[in-house]
Amino acid sequence: MTAVTAPAKPRLSPRKRRQRIRLAQYALLVVVALVAAFGANWTQIGHVFFDLGLARTTVAHGLGAALVHTITYTVGGFVLGLVVGTVLALMRLSDVAPYRWISTVYIEFFRGLPTLVVFIALSLLPLAFNGLVMPFDPYGTVWLALGIVGSAYMAETIRAGIQAVPRGQVEAARSLGMTSAVATRKIVLPQAFRMMIPPLTNELIMLIKDSSLVYAIGLAVGGFELTAFGKGMANDHANITPLVVAGLGYLVITLPLSWLVRRMEASAATR
Amino acid sequence: MSALTEPVVVIRDLHKSFGDNHVLRGIDVDVRQGEVVCVIGPSGSGKSTLLRCVNLLEQPDSGNVQVHGEELTDPDQDIDAARRRIGMVFQQFNLFPHKTVLDNCTVAQEVVLGRSRAEARAVALANLERVGLAERRSAYPTQLSGGQQQRVAIARSLSMDPSLMLFDEPTSALDPELVGEVLTVMRRLAEEGMTMMVVTHEMAFAREVADRVVFMDAGVIVESGPPEEVIGRPREPRTRAFLQRVLDPTHVPAE
Numbered sequence: 001m002t003a004v005t006a007p008a009k010p011r012l013s014p015r016k017r018r019q020r021i022r023l024a025q026y027a028l029l030v031v032v033a034l035v036a037a038f039g040a041n042w043t044q045i046g047h048v049f050f051d052l053g054l055a056r057t058t059v060a061h062g063l064g065a066a067l068v069h070t071i072t073y074t075v076g077g078f079v080l081g082l083v084v085g086t087v088l089a090l091m092r093l094s095d096v097a098p099y100r101w102i103s104t105v106y107i108e109f110f111r112g113l114p115t116l117v118v119f120i121a122l123s124l125l126p127l128a129f130n131g132l133v134m135p136f137d138p139y140g141t142v143w144l145a146l147g148i149v150g151s152a153y154m155a156e157t158i159r160a161g162i163q164a165v166p167r168g169q170v171e172a173a174r175s176l177g178m179t180s181a182v183a184t185r186k187i188v189l190p191q192a193f194r195m196m197i198p199p200l201t202n203e204l205i206m207l208i209k210d211s212s213l214v215y216a217i218g219l220a221v222g223g224f225e226l227t228a229f230g231k232g233m234a235n236d237h238a239n240i241t242p243l244v245v246a247g248l249g250y251l252v253i254t255l256p257l258s259w260l261v262r263r264m265e266a267s268a269a270t271r
Numbered sequence: 272m273s274a275l276t277e278p279v280v281v282i283r284d285l286h287k288s289f290g291d292n293h294v295l296r297g298i299d300v301d302v303r304q305g306e307v308v309c310v311i312g313p314s315g316s317g318k319s320t321l322l323r324c325v326n327l328l329e330q331p332d333s334g335n336v337q338v339h340g341e342e343l344t345d346p347d348q349d350i351d352a353a354r355r356r357i358g359m360v361f362q363q364f365n366l367f368p369h370k371t372v373l374d375n376c377t378v379a380q381e382v383v384l385g386r387s388r389a390e391a392r393a394v395a396l397a398n399l400e401r402v403g404l405a406e407r408r409s410a411y412p413t414q415l416s417g418g419q420q421q422r423v424a425i426a427r428s429l430s431m432d433p434s435l436m437l438f439d440e441p442t443s444a445l446d447p448e449l450v451g452e453v454l455t456v457m458r459r460l461a462e463e464g465m466t467m468m469v470v471t472h473e474m475a476f477a478r479e480v481a482d483r484v485v486f487m488d489a490g491v492i493v494e495s496g497p498p499e500e501v502i503g504r505p506r507e508p509r510t511r512a513f514l515q516r517v518l519d520p521t522h523v524p525a526e
Contacts, residue, residue, distance in 0.1 A: 166363075166365075168365035171359075171361070172361065172367070174351075175354055175357070176355075176378075176431060177354045177355035177383040177431065178382060182382050186378060191368065
């Protein structure tokens with residue numbers, strides 16, 4: 001008859017629980033830091049990865065040129081990829097069925113292929129077709145390879161961006177007498193590209209990193225970009241510092257890029 | 272007045288289906304020069320679809336739409352050319368968000384009519400003046416209230432010098448206190464003699480401004496005539512039932 005209530009277990013309040021969990025997380029961090037500090041040979045690590053003298057040599061002996069090459073290869077590939085990607089996206093949305101098929105096959109094929117394979121294939125073209133000379137060599141080959149792969153990725157981004165523009169925008173433009181082509185150019189694409197700034201930035205950063213694959217086409221030293229340049233110097237000195245410097249070279253490109261894109265997004269958001 | 276003027280819109284036996292849904296079941300409507308025709312009816316009655324068939328935003332399945340004697344439903348008709356003379360105002364405004372108020376009103380003038388930048392600007396400003404928003408010319412649409420956006424949308428259409436204006440529930444997306452400013456602009460437009468076809472739920476507007484009210488239900492025109500008849504003394508039971516629900520919503524018998 002008398003209800004027997006179980007004795008209340010001493011339980012932590014949610015606030016106390018959270019405090020303890022956080023304490024445990026910090027404790028783990030401290031342990032890992034201590035192990036790293038006393039367990040590793042920092043002098044040797046510092047010499048292999050961060051040799052200041054060698055870093056200075058690396059910068060002085062062509063880091064600038066390599067940086068410029070990375071940028072040139074990437075920008076060319078990106079511009080080509082953007083143009084071809086836009087055409088592919090419009091084909092994918094076309095009323096003409098064969099256009100949709102062609103663009104779908106292209107996108108699926110080149111998205112699925114490792115970029116390296118495309119680079120190797122393009123570099124073998126002049127061999128396979130006797131006497132074929134790629135225009136703007138070596139830029140032409142690099143631009144084409146990055147453009148082919150980039151366009152396949154960007155086409156899907158651009159298609160999604162175009163489809164994200166509300167239907168009412170096209171209806172308003174058509175009601176004002178614009179043809180379908182003019183409405184696409186003046187009304188849909190500008191809005192679509194605004195929405196595509198973040199994903200297109202990702203594609204650009206991906207291309208920056210993919211530009212390192214040019215080593216596969218056997219460039220002359222004068223055409224080296226950051227990775228090939230860093231690798232060469234690292235080999236010559238049996239030290240990893242030049243590669244670390246080359247890696248920092250990529251950050252010199254990507255960090256300002258991220259900052260720029262954040263600003264563009266912010267200014268687009270106020271509209 | 273209306274019996275004496277030219278017909279601007281002539282719609283004959285219009286049918287339209289979306290899949291199995293037979294939305295328009297044989298519509299006949301005329302709109303004469305300078306006439307204001309309000310189309311009323313319950314949602315799903317096909318009134319917006321009818322309006323969208325007039326500038327062929329929807330392709331009718333059968334029947335004819337003539338505007339200024341041109342057969343728009345003719346597949347060889349240059350629909351882009353015909354649309355230049357037909358202004359359209361949407362429920363959701365559909366202003367171009369990446370363009371300023373002024374550029375919203377100039378872009379079609381330049382790319383469609385081939386007007387110079389200066390001329391397009393002058394026309395746009397004159398029409399923004401008409402809707403009372405010339406001073407907001409540099410704003411972007413998102414910086415405006417709904418009522419202001421809809422007035423810009425009206426100015427954008429007027430900048431093309433249309434001879435016919437279509438309004439698709441122009442105040443339905445607005446907060447109640449913003450409805451008046453849009454209706455005022457529309458009333459002034461009507462008084463200036465614009466030929467207008469207005470799909471609306473604003474019975475006061477229909478009663479005061481319309482020359483003719485068309486009541487639609489289930490894809491057919493149930494009743495049509497002067498507002499004092501259709502809204503004041505509806506003959507058809509369906510019209511009466513609809514008007515009671517709209518005009519006296521707190522006394523609708525619950526089903």
